[in-house]
Amino acid sequence: MKGTVLQKIVDDKMVYLVERKARQPLSSFQSQIQPSQRSFYTALQAKRPVFILECKKASPSKGLIRENFDPAEIASIYAPYASAISVLTDEKYFQGNMEYLTIVSNTVAQPVLCKDFIVDPYQIYLARYYQADAILLMLSVLSDEQYILLADVAHQLNMGVLTEVSNEDELQRAITLKSKVVGINNRDLRDLSIDLNRTRQLAPQLSAETIVISESGIHQHQHIQALKDVANGFLIGSALMEQTDLQQALRNLLVGEHKVCGLTREQDAKLAFDAGAMFGGLIFAEQSPRKVTLSQAKQIIHSAPLHYVGVFRNQSVDFVAHIAQQLALHAVQLHGNEDNPYIEQLRQLLPTHCQIWKAVNMSQAQLAEYDTPLIDILLLDNGAGGTGETFDWSSIPKHSQHKLMIAGGLTPENCQHAAQLVCNGLDFNSGVEVEPGIKSEQKINQVFTSLKSARSVS
Missing domain, CATH: 3.20.20.70 (Aldolase class I)
Structure with a gap:
């Protein structure tokens, strides 16, 4: 990861956390946190393929994706199709905000996934305070020890964990760590290129009990049809956020x-x-x-x-x-x-x-x-x-x-x-x-x- 865009994002996240903890210490809100009542794991078992649809304003590779970004409007359009809704909360690179979690949670009944570069238990408590029901943990930025600690904190709050892998080594770690939901990122985090074959190559190695989510590069309905035999569901963001008519884009992609x-x-x-x-x-x-x-x-x-x-x-x-x-x-x-x-x-x-x-x-x-x-x-x-x-x-x-x-x-x-x-x-x-x-x-x-x-x- 050294010298990559991902490393720079994580380094900046550490700096951000020092500032955020000073501005909003855990002691100021921890007593107000209640366990999640929306089961991420149950939601992903309900229907196949499952769709985790994403609210994303910007990204490092594309810059500003959706200028007219209204999380409540987006979530309400997603609601008839989504098993869960993902919300980008990283501020510097994705123009996200923790408050978007609350807005989306108040709009829909589905579990809300906090998608961020989570490296500290503080972020999980913060996400739950803002009404997230699940978190993303990326094995590309975490050691096994860090992952176990963070997943344990999430589960204590009755939150789900989407474990992201992007290569064979990370996949084997996810298997060893007994991850319940594994997201296979089709994007190469070194050069940001997309290869949908990554899902096809890695998914068959996971057990039948593991929920497999294919992430990144799902831009057309045919991609879903081609991968649904190896993936239980899909996380889709940019392909939808880029479209002016979100309702039509969603219908075209999923239907x-x-x-x-x-x-x-x-x-x-x-x-x-x-x-x-x-x-x-x-x-x-x-x-x-x-x-x-x-x-x-x-x-x-x-x-x-x-x-x-x-x-x-x-x-x-x-x-x-x-x-x-x-x-x-x-x-x-x-x-x-x-x-x-x-x-x-x-x-x-x-x-x-x-x-x-x-x-x-x-x-x-x-x-x-x-x-x-x-x-x-x-x-x-x-x-x-x-x-x-x-x-x-x-x-x-x-x-x-x-x-x-x-x-x-x-x-x-x-x-x-x-x-x-x-x-x-x-x-x-x-x-x-x-x-x-x-x-x-x-x-x-x-x-x-x-x-x-x-x-x-x-």
Whole structure:
């Protein structure tokens, strides 16, 4: 740790503690401390995967993350999804404050985790005084003797402990120390780089009784799906705090980024948006019964603020680019035999913000064929699309360099099962219709109620 950013933070923490103890000695508040009544350990057993969602204003690597930082507002948005809420309290590097703990505790019923660089029992008493129910102990900054002392103080106050490890050595120490909840930090504390494989490599060594939390680098729903088999839960902060619309960001990350395709009516676009869809699909492929004109598409787009995706099949790059420009599409989805040279040419013609999605016929293709970085999302389907048939979901890879979206035969009956697959979202079309191009209000609401209920803890 010598000479690292982490060492500097810990050194500064020691200086801070001298000042804080002088300003607020333990004797001034210790008699007012009551044991926690919110069990951190019980909360993390309630539902899997569990989510520890974080209130973080700033960080050493990113500086100010959330300018409009309102802990009560953030906590209230987190409440339906969080098993526990983490609060950064370090002042110098994270612009935190102990009083944020009290604000959050008074806002929600979940246990509140004090996330700080804890090296002194005083900090634990202080955290509990401000209503924290759990603390973070980092083995990267503590000896085994220090850890045992600090964990004992926390447990005397009925507080939980999240034990953080970032490498093999620290993991073995956590096992020896019989840590109940182990957080595997995917961030390398030496250079601040992220590697999600760290969770995959270290988690299997822990016992089934240990609650495993994957920390850092969880930025998309697909990350959660890919790691949930080795981790019991996730601690997520920056990926949410960076987003202006926290409610939408939370829904996208935890529930997924889902699409309703084949929109032909304004009321269906509004219905999809109100239900919880992120994307709306407008089909321009010639043979589709759901094909829309440019004029129809403009009317649909004005009716609801979805991210719109134009769907094309073996059409000229000029035509695709023209439609994308006219409608300011979020993405173009290619559903035919478009190859890499086609995609390279199209990329040059599209607006820079417009993504390229490629549909893959899972009955024929290998994903390795689509290794170009110009593709933003691979849409896994059973073929031409809109047929109402699923493909063999066991063929979906557990790890992919691309974001994946699943399509083909998705309905209210199978959407929860599909949502457990390794993907970033689901693409609904014929399974939520009463007839081609006419969406069913009942089916769309059923789908999104089902998807949300699978993630909500309340």
